[in-house]
Structures are given as structure tokens and as C-alpha cells.
Amino acid sequence: MESISEQIVESFGIMLLGMSLVFVFLTVLILGVKLVAWKFAPLPVAPTKPVNSGVSVQSQGIDPKMVAVITAAIEQYRAKA
Amino acid sequence: MEGLIAFWSESGIANFTGGQLLMMGVGALLLYLAIVKKFEPLLLLPIGFGAILANIPNGGFTDEGGLLYFAYHVGIETGIFPLLIFMGVGAMTDFGALIANPKMLLLGAAAQFGIFATLIGAVALNFVPGFDFSMKDAGAIAIIGGADGPTAIFLASKLAPDLLGAIAVAAYSYMALVPLIQPPIMRLFTTEAERKIKMEQLREVSKKEKIIFPLMVLGLTILFLPAATPLVGMFCLGNLMRESGVVDRLSNTAQNELINIVTIFLGLAVGSKLSADKFLQIETLGILLLGAVAFAIGTATGVLMAKLMCKLSGGKINPLIGAAGVSAVPMAARVVNKVGLESNQHNFLLMHAMGPNVAGVLGSAVAAGVLIAVLG
Numbered sequence: 155m156e157s158i159s160e161q162i163v164e165s166f167g168i169m170l171l172g173m174s175l176v177f178v179f180l181t182v183l184i185l186g187v188k189l190v191a192w193k194f195a196p197l198p199v200a201p202t203k204p205v206n207s208g209v210s211v212q213s214q215g216i217d218p219k220m221v222a223v224i225t226a227a228i229e230q231y232r233a234k235a
Numbered sequence: 236m237e238g239l240i241a242f243w244s245e246s247g248i249a250n251f252t253g254g255q256l257l258m259m260g261v262g263a264l265l266l267y268l269a270i271v272k273k274f275e276p277l278l279l280l281p282i283g284f285g286a287i288l289a290n291i292p293n294g295g296f297t298d299e300g301g302l303l304y305f306a307y308h309v310g311i312e313t314g315i316f317p318l319l320i321f322m323g324v325g326a327m328t329d330f331g332a333l334i335a336n337p338k339m340l341l342l343g344a345a346a347q348f349g350i351f352a353t354l355i356g357a358v359a360l361n362f363v364p365g366f367d368f369s370m371k372d373a374g375a376i377a378i379i380g381g382a383d384g385p386t387a388i389f390l391a392s393k394l395a396p397d398l399l400g401a402i403a404v405a406a407y408s409y410m411a412l413v414p415l416i417q418p419p420i421m422r423l424f425t426t427e428a429e430r431k432i433k434m435e436q437l438r439e440v441s442k443k444e445k446i447i448f449p450l451m452v453l454g455l456t457i458l459f460l461p462a463a464t465p466l467v468g469m470f471c472l473g474n475l476m477r478e479s480g481v482v483d484r485l486s487n488t489a490q491n492e493l494i495n496i497v498t499i500f501l502g503l504a505v506g507s508k509l510s511a512d513k514f515l516q517i518e519t520l521g522i523l524l525l526g527a528v529a530f531a532i533g534t535a536t537g538v539l540m541a542k543l544m545c546k547l548s549g550g551k552i553n554p555l556i557g558a559a560g561v562s563a564v565p566m567a568a569r570v571v572n573k574v575g576l577e578s579n580q581h582n583f584l585l586m587h588a589m590g591p592n593v594a595g596v597l598g599s600a601v602a603a604g605v606l607i608a609v610l611g
Contacts, residue, residue, distance in 0.1 A: 161358045161370060168374075169351035172605040176347050179459055179601050180340040180594065186451045187337035187444075194443040 250292035254511025261509060262286030265404075274411030278384065278502050282404065285506015296507065303507035306500045311392050311399070316501040317385035318469045323494030324385065325449070325473025326486045328564070328596070332589040334444050335437040338544065339556070339587075343594025345540030346560030347602045349380030349533025353525050354606075360525065365517045371395050374606040376522050379406045380529025381599030382413070382563040388505065389466060390603045393611055400508030401519040405526035413566045416527070417534050417558050418574050424538045425554045429545065430578035432553040434587045442478070449474040452597065456604070462611070463604020470600065533561040537591065559588040562595035 243249055265283030269276040288296045289303055296303040310316035333339055357373035360366045368376065375395035378387045379402060387406040391399040409416065422430075449471035456467040476486040508514075541557025555575050559567040568588035575584040 158358065158361045161361070161373075162355060164370065165351075165354045165358045165373065168354060168606075168609055171609065172351045172602055173344075173348060175460070175605050176344045176598055176601050177341070179455060180344045180598060182459075183452065183455060183597075184337040184340050186455070187334055187340075187448065190444050190447050190451065191334070191337075194441050194447070196439050196441040198438075 245293060247292055252292070252511065254515050255290040255292060258290045258509055258511045258514060259287050261514070262290070262506065265506075268408075268411070275407050277498055278407050278505075279411065281499055281502025282407070282506040282509070285503040286509035287506075288503070289507040289510050297510060303503055306504040307507055310497070310500055311388065311504050312396065314389050314392050314465065316497050316504065317389040317392070318465055319497045320385040320494055320501065321389075321466055322469040322473040323489045323497070324564070324596070325470035326477045326490040327494075328470075328474055328477075328593050329589075330445060330448050330474065330593055331440045332437060332586050333593050334440045334448055336587075336590050339590030340594045340597070341544065342537055342540055342557045342560040342591035343596075343598035344560075345557065346533045346537035346591070346595055347381065347598045348536040349529045349531070349561065350377045350599070350602050350606075352532045353377040353380050353529035356528055357521075357525050360521050363521075366521055368518070368521075369395075371610050372398055374610045375399075375402055376525050377529060378402075378599070378603055378606065379409065379522075379526035380533045380561070381595075381602060382406070382410055382530060382533065382561040382567070383596060383599045384410060386466060386562075386599050386603050388501070390606060393607055397513065398518070398522065400505060400510075400514055401522045402526075403505040404509065405523050408523075409526050409530050410563045410566065413563050414570050414573075416530055417567065417570050420531055420534045421538055421555055421558045421571075421574050424535060424542065427578060429542070429554050430575060431582065432545070432550060433579070433582050434553055434556075434584065435551065437586060442480070445478040446475065449478065456601075460601060460604040460608065462608035463600055466600040466603060467597070470596070530561065534558050537561060537595075541591075553582075553584055553587070556584055556588045556591050559590075559592040560595045560598070562592065562599050564592050564596060565589065567595070568592040 262283045262285075265279045265286065268274040269279035269283060285303060288294065295301045298304060354373050354377040357368050357376045358370070361368055371394040375391040375398055378390045381387065384403070384406050388399065388403050391402040395402070453468060453471040456464050473489050476482050476489060537557035537560035538554055539557070540560070541552060541554040545552040545554050553575065555571050559571045561567055568585055571588035572583060572585040575582045
């Protein structure tokens with residue numbers, strides 16, 4: 155039966171080993187996650203700008219292309235008139 | 236008349252021992268905590284009931300051939316129940332918050348200091364007469380600081396099956412007491428200004444990242460710490476089933492029916508270890524005490540690490556979230572959110588705390604792997 159102080163020294167060793175292993179493991183994981191993120195992270199979605207500053211495109215349900223087409227049509231109509 | 240005497244000698248009243256009555260009282264207390272106080276009812280209810288069943292004189296539940304005997308023998312001695320639970324927890328865990336901000340893994344690592352500090356504490360307790368913890372016992376007790384029930388049960392069944400009842404009860408009671416134990420420690424180590432810090436919104440995470448994550452964790456475990464692969468492997472399997480999106484049926488089963496069935500038997504089997512001769516010992520008191528210390532130290536080191544990261548990042552990290560580094564998902568994260576709201580009514584830290592919270596699960600699984608590798 156080893157003495158208590160020997161056991162304490164041993165547990166100190168386990169503490170150092172354990173904490174450094176936990177840190178090394180999770181640090182490597184951080185690097186891994188960053189690597190994957192660099193490759194596969196979704197591109198930040200560019201906010202859709204209003205096509206024509208004069209036209210309000212607040213309603214989100216409308217496709218920006220559609221808005222552009224309608225805006226162009228209105229402009230043509232106004233140019234004729 | 237003879238029949239009456241025979242009946243009497245078989246009755247519970249004639250055969251009760253003081254210890255059994257006391258342990259039934261403990262079982263009733265656990266039922267009370269579960270039903271009235273709503274402390275971890277999913278586990279404390281079956282554990283409490285198991286404790287009552289296990290202490291019935293002449294009931295034979297825990298004798299060879301009895302229900303609780305088999306539940307323990309098949310599920311816990313082999314380590315299968317905690318592993319199945321871990322698979323379910325994996326299927327329930329969303330690593331999105333962690334993947335968006337991987338630095339949070341450091342908090343999950345720092346909070347594991349409670350485990351290793353308690354290892355020394357458990358050994359040092361041998362100086363007190365009446366205590367005789369071996370290194371294996373100390374390791375099994377220390378894991379209470381990981382605040383992760385299945386991990387604690389798994390490790391205790393491997394290192395110190397005799398102490399399993401006390402360790403499981405301590406682990407689950409302290410997890411239930413997270414809202415009481417953590418806030419004072421969190422306030423002690425942070426200033427009001429730090430608690431008010433708002434954190435940036437987390438970025439979106441793609442499906443590919445979420446699918447690769449469990450595979451990467453598994454790969455690292457295989458390379459560095461094969462002793463932790465039972466825990467981490469099952470956890471990653473559950474998580475991959477969830478994130479892959481192709482086996483929703485399996486994922487649903489793992490996080491609902493399967494984990495529920497296993498929880499019933501796990502609780503009963505743990506309760507069966509609360510028999511008078513095993514539980515009513517001075518060592519149990521020591522385990523309960525060490526568990527609380529482990530928990531408190533883990534919380535403190537998590538918060539201190541977060542404080543350091545706050546300083547290094549120029550005040551972008553709220554130190555409170557470090558407290559969530561002790562697993563106890565999702566209770567610890569909710570506590571962080573609550574304490575944060577007390578300082579700033581518009582500061583919702585829940586999503587930010589989920590990162591260190593799930594990192595804590597990985598951290599304690601890794602710590603358990605280290606203890607098994609070194610002591611097992």
C-alpha cells in the first residue's frame with residue numbers, strides 16, 4: 155500500500171497530464187473546426203439592395219428581378235408619356 | 236396458527252432493519268425532490284423508486300435473478316446504458332453554436348479542472364480517519380465535477396463499481412442543483428460591468444460543417460485517446476444521425492423512445508445500488524462533499540478562463556458563459572442566461588452559453604478517457 159503523500163504526488167501528475175491533454179485535444183479541434191469553416195462555411199448573404207432608389211421595394215415577398223422588370227416597364231411607360 | 240407465524244416471519248414488518256428503513260427514506264427524499272421540487276425528475280424519480288425497491292426485505296429485487304439485479308448486470312456493469320444515453324444526447328445536441336465560435340472549446344476544457352482538482356482532494360481525504368479511497372475510487376469520484384451523468388456512471392462502473400450508487404446520486408443531485416450552486420460563484424468572480432457585456436451575433440453554420448464535426452471529433456479521439464472512444468463514439472454516432480438528415484427515423488428513436496427506455500432502467504439500476512450496506516457509510520458523505528467541491532471549482536475555472544479570454548479579446552466575451560463549461564446541458568447555459576439578464580435585461584446569452592456547454596460534454600468525455608487510460 156503506497157503512502158498517501160505518494161498518491162497525492164501521483165494525482166498531481168495525472169492532473170497536469172489530464173488538463174494538458176484536454177486542452178491539446180480541444181485546441182486541435184478548434185483548428186479543425188476553423189479549417190472546415192474556411193472551406194465550407196456559408197457565404198455571408200449580401201443584403202439585397204433596392205434596384206432603383208426611386209422605387210420602394212420594402213415588401214420582401216417580391217423577387218428583386220421582378221421588381222427590376224416592373225421598374226423598367228414603368229420607366230419606359232413614363233418616358234413615352 | 237403455524238401458517239400465521241410463517242406469514243408474519245415473511246412480512247416486511249418483521250424483517251426491516253434500521254438501515255433499510257433509512258435508505259427507503261433516502262428513496263422517498265429523492266422522489267420528493269423529483270416530484271415536488273422538479274429536480275432532474277427524469278432520473279431522480281426512477282432512482283428514488285429503485286432505492287425503495289432495493290431495500291425491501293425479502294423482496295429479492297437485487298438478488299441474483301431479480302429484476303434490478305439484471306438491469307444492473309446487463310446495463311451498467313457492462314457500461315451499455317450510459318453509452319446508449321450518450322448516443323441519445325448526441326442526437327439531441329446541436330453543435331451549431333460551437334462551430335460558429337470554436338474558441339468556446341477552451342472554456343469547456345478549463346471547466347474540467349474541477350475534475351482533476353477533486354482527484355487530489357479525494358486522495359487527500361485519506362488523511363481523515365475512516366476514509367480509504369484508492370486511486371481508482373478517487374478518479375471515479377472526481378468525474379462528478381464533469382457534471383455529466385452518463386459519463387460519471389460509465390467511469391464509476393469501470394473504476395469503482397462499489398461507489399457507483401453514491402457517485403450517480405451525487406452527480407445527478409448536483410446537476411439538479413446547478414441553479415443554486417453556480418450563480419454565487421459566477422458573481423464572485425465577475426464584475427457588474429463584465430456581466431453586462433453583450434456578445435456579437437453568431438454566424439450561420441452550413442450543413443456540411445455540422446456533418447463533418449462529429450466525424451472530426453471521432454477521428455481525433457481515435458488518434459489521441461482511444462480510451463474515450465466508447466463515450467465519444469456513441470455521442471458522435473447520435474450526432475451524425477441527427478445532422479446527416481438521411482436517417483431521421485433513427486435519430487428520432489435515439490433521442491426519444493430509446494433514451495427514455497434506457498433512462499427508466501438506468502435509474503432503477505442506479506437506485507438498486509442504494510442498498511443500506513453500500514450507501515450508509517462515511518465514504519458516501521465524503522463523496523457528496525467532494526462532488527460539490529468539484530462542481531464549484533469547475534465553475535470557477537470556467538469563469539476565470541472566460542475572463543482571460545474577455546481581456547484578450549478586448550471585452551467581446553461575457554465571462555459568465557465560462558460557467559457553462561461544466562456540461563450539465565442545458566441547465567448550465569440557462570443559468571448563465573438568467574444571471575446575465577439580471578445585470579442587463581436585454582442581454583440574452585443563451586445561444587452563446589450553448590457553445591461552452593456542449594464543449595463541456597466533449598471535455599468531460601475526454602477527461603474521462605484520460606482517467607480510464609491512466610487508472611483503468
